[in-house]
Amino acid sequence: MEDPTEQSLWGPVHELLARMDGEIGRIYTDREIKGLKPTYVRELLQLHLKGPMTITELAEATGRTHSALSQKVSAMRTAGLVRTVPGADARSKHVTLTAKSKKLVELLAAEWRATEAALAELEAELPYPMTQVVRDVEKALAKKSFHDRIVEKLGKQQ
Incomplete structure (x- = not known):
């Protein structure tokens, strides 16, 4: 069998997005922010703007699946960006920002706006x-x- 992965229309798209995320990640590295990934920003901003939410609520707010958000919350908890506390019943958990991430939200909002402006500039060149x-x-x-x-x-x- 020949290797079907040698040809990929998807590959360049994934690589481009990964490179762009890496460039955003450099913003955090330049500022010596440990554990923050570009893929966490939307969730952190939503938690800042709307307050503690269950994983289900956060998934709905960000257009993600419950399973994907549960994994992301776990990774963000490991990075010290969020914590979870028991919800109203034993099955639910509320996700809240930590002191570390509360200090970052203004930078994250500014980075989001700057990224959108950079994308608009890029689009104008295409x-x-x-x-x-x-x-x-x-x-x-x-x-x-x-x-x-x-x-x-x-x-x-x-």
């Missing part, structure tokens, strides 16, 4: 804006889901 690509992909997927496209291709291979 012949076809990234946001238009996303809208066009979403429109095509509304006609036929990615799942259905993959299943169709699998059917042709068997």
